[in-house]
Amino acid sequence: MFFARLPLTMTGVTLTLYVVSDLGRGYGEAGIVGAASTLGTALGAPVLGRCIDRYGLRPVVAACGAASAAFWFAAPHLSYPVLVACALPEGLLCMPAGSLARQILTALVPAQQRRTAYSLDTILVEATFMIGPAAGIAAITALPATLVLSGLGVLFGLTSLLTYLQNPPIRDEGEPAPAGVTRPPLRSWLSGRLAATLLVAAGAMFCLVGTEVATLASLRSHGDGGWTGLVIVVMCAASMLGGIVHGGVRRSLPQGVLVLLLTVLVIPVGLLEQPWWLLMLALIPTNLACAPTLAATTETVSSLAPPAVRGEAMGLQDASTRLGLAAGSPVVGFAIDHASPAWGFAAAGLGGLLLAALGMLWTLRDRPVKFPALAASVRARR
Structure with a gap:
């Protein structure tokens, strides 16, 4: 999950510099793309979490990985208006690496040790933010934009594939599988x-x-x-x-x-x-x-x-x-x-x-x- 988060931390600065430098737009217009993606992620995270609860990890990871890879491979070939239009659904279908990592840790770690596990997870998040943005800036300033954005698509697809193959548990051994669970009402x-x-x-x-x-x-x-x-x-x-x-x-x-x-x-x-x-x-x-x-x-x-x-x-x-x-x-x-x-x-x-x-x-x-x-x-x- 550390590696799954890395491309997520690279996308903001990479997309901003691409819109400003390659598309010739302003920082405000670049911010619109970023805001659309962030809004999509905020709206999509609970929906994807609910899908994981109901259908399991693999179907959701496969769909999110395919959607993210497709967006980043197509991004360098899109005009600015189309890029803005696609940013929202891209955020909606972005693999929820953060919430998924916490859900997996909850299943793998005993309750009395979870504070330690969550702290370690947060420490690794800080590490990704120390590495990802700097790597994104270095890549987009030194390499062609098409190569960098397509490379992000490869990273998203690869980390999703590895997560799919690993198939870590989202329930501990004493909890029923998603297929056998009745969802309690929201108010409860x-x-x-x-x-x-x-x-x-x-x-x-x-x-x-x-x-x-x-x-x-x-x-x-x-x-x-x-x-x-x-x-x-x-x-x-x-x-x-x-x-x-x-x-x-x-x-x-x-x-x-x-x-x-x-x-x-x-x-x-x-x-x-x-x-x-x-x-x-x-x-x-x-x-x-x-x-x-x-x-x-x-x-x-x-x-x-x-x-x-x-x-x-x-x-x-x-x-x-x-x-x-x-x-x-x-x-x-x-x-x-x-x-x-x-x-x-x-x-x-x-x-x-x-x-x-x-x-x-x-x-x-x-x-x-x-x-x-x-x-x-x-x-x-x-």
Whole structure:
């Protein structure tokens, strides 16, 4: 699944540079293509998860692999309007490598060790984001676009084929196979706590993508753009270190505390913009909470979702993170355009905190009464 995620992390920058350089369009028009693909992925993740729950892994992986390979082989031969039109269905049928990896880990790993497994998975996600975008930029700037985009099609097809042949389990040994499972009603498992966890995941991703945008804007505004790569690597390394600690301890902080640390610690970063190395150091504390927050939300989703709908629940988690990503960039970008990069950090933290707070309030609303005897006496008097 690490290799299945790699081409996914390469597509954004590769497609953007292709639209700008080879098709002669602007960055805004390139963003439309990316937004259509992201929207398709957000809409398709829970649907594909539900199909996995019902039909099993192989049919879904085969269909997604064929669709992705076909799109990327055809992309260099499409005009811009056709490329935009095809981006949405491409996102809809993109193999849900993230949610699928978490579903497989849930089936393979005992419950008491899942936090460690989810932390390791999140660490590997950080590794793909350290490798994929850089590899995509290097490829599209040094090689013909047709070769690069077709190469992405080969990668998508190959990783889908390997996943199909490996056919990892999506249920543990004590759970029935997809064919013998009756799907429970949506209201019976999409509880307030699960919905709150999805909001926490969206808030975390809003904060993370907003922090990246603000970091890039801050470095460029002070003429330190050449240090961007090093700063991003240090941010990813801090997140990986946090994931190692989160997965290694016996008892970790709950997801509410983790997302609070993630969002609050980034708000004052704008006060430490200069010099660039001070900004880099200021970003370490918030990124230490990045991987633990994402791993904690996965742990909560896996514990709340029944096995029969685990794929759909993991797909909803994917959709919530995608929506957080889609909202974070324009909101933080607006704050930067109308104020300064320093306010971008504040917008990233406050926006993520708002979404997470809505989720935590939802959890408190559904919390049972702590004093049942007192509650019973009150009802009796009524």
